[in-house]
């Protein structure tokens with residue numbers, strides 16, 4: 221009996237040890253892949269391509285004051301201890317200022333502070349704004365084996381608090397740096413302003429909401445600028461390509477000479493998004509006009525709220541007549 225108890229308790233010790241070890245192991249980075257064993261530094265070119273055109277996004281497409289355009293790009297290379305932004309989490313004040321007004325200073329300070337305090341940031345990069353919904357902007361960035369993640373934001377202008385971006389894209393894969401990564405980008409809502417349309421006036425979201433992706437069906441409200449109930453998903457509104465630059469005596473050059481993303485968009489068919497016509501409710505009936513003793517007509521009208529585009533349902537009749545007894549006969 222004593223022996224049994226001994227065996228039992230030593231089993232328990234082993235189990236406890238094992239569980240402790242497992243518990244410890246689960247605190248370590250998950251899997252081998254999360255440890256970057258590539259050479260210490262790598263340089264990349266990054267090209268952002270706007271794909272926000274009136275064919276793909278016909279609803280409320282901003283043409284004037286201001287026309288559709290992109291803010292400058294602000295990004296950082298960092299470790300997993302830092303997040304510039306993250307879906308379903310609250311944005312920082314810096315990202316709020318950027319998403320609402322395109323202001324970079326608070327966000328720059330936050331990135332710098334993260335770099336100084338917990339050494340989670342390796343570098344900051346920025347690329348110039350694009351003055352139209354389509355067009356390109358490029359810059360270069362440097363990653364480090366302990367800071368192999370890339371994040372950035374670009375504001376959709378005009379918009380309440382909408383942006384596109386990348387959160388913690390890992391450019392390292394085991395013992396090497398990835399040669400090229402291309403990602404389609406979709407709009408996100410920063411959760412700080414409640415406007416529904418590109419040109420909505422400033423209207424703070426209180427309490428603040430988390431970051432959510434804007435889709436063709438969410439927010440589920442016909443007034444939303446990206447609401448296309450017939451589409452399964454929105455076409456990408458932008459695209460980003462990162463390509464590794466090779467270091468040589470003259471500096472950095474693209475790894476493959478034909479690679480730079482600029483201009484290689486030939487395979488991209490323009491996605492046409494059909495937009496159905498939307499009309500107002502009917503006005504009330506007008507007076508019945510006509511000659512006394514004969515039948516007259518009265519009419520009512522409605523107006524176009526959204527013009528149809530790209531083979532969407534065309535607009536119905538805007539005026540309707542009805543036979544009636546003239547009502548001005550005494």
Ligand SMILES: [Ca+2]
Nearest residue numbers: 409411413414
């Ligand atoms: Ca919002």
